[in-house]
Amino acid sequence: MAITTIIPTITETTPTEYKARVEMLYPFSKRVHIDISDGTLTPNTTIDETAVWWPKGWTVDIHMMVAEPSKHLDNILKLHPNLVIFHAEARDDLLPIFDKLKQNGIKVGVAIIKNVYPGSIKAILNAADYALIFSGTLGKQGGTADLLLGEKVALIQDIHQNIEIGWDGGANLDNVRQIAHIGVTAINVGSAITNAQIPAKAFEELNEEIEKEDPI
Secondary structure, eight states: OOOOEEEEEEOOSSHHHHHHHHHHHTTTOSEEEEEEEBSSSSSSBOOOGGGOOOOTTOEEEEEEEOSOGGGGHHHHHHHOOSEEEEETTOSSOHHHHHHHHHHTTOEEEEEEOTTOOGGGGHHHHHHOSEEEEEOSOTTOSOOOOOGGGGHHHHHHHHHOTTOEEEEESSOOTTTHHHHHHTTOOEEEESHHHHTSSSHHHHHHHHHHHHTOOSOO
16 A cells, blocks of 8 residues: 555644744644635635745645636745645646646646546646645635545546545544545645644654554
């Protein structure tokens, strides 16, 4: 079975909240997922990418919940994260944006919300390094993991066999092993870590759970 990674998420609305979350996660996190929303694809907004920063040594994925990715491209290039994830329902053509980012050494991904069928975005998936199965509420932590969406894993792999597959929405200690066993290798976790009494312990327990190979 492929190695699965637990990735804490950051979804904050102010620079002060963002700083506090970074300081919380820094002692135990190596890779994080930062949500950016401008209030177009989502009903709410977060801090924008111009307020984003991270400590040296972090691997950072940025989830851009924006309708017009092209307007954010220059800022993303300056930040130079590990990965940028856009939405298939964005107004812009994602393919030239993907090309520009990949030319600058930045991996690209596409978020697939519940009602998007992978077969309808074959060209985007073929060009992407990462596909995010989205089971949550855009722009918010928490929510419920709809494990039926795991059926999309095989559909995505039929289109692009070597793509990294992520999960976002409702992952917690009760379901994270099942999410890992369906073929997801990057599990983004929000409230199950950030709302825990001891976030570092919650992160450790989630990692221990996904390493179990016995039946669920």
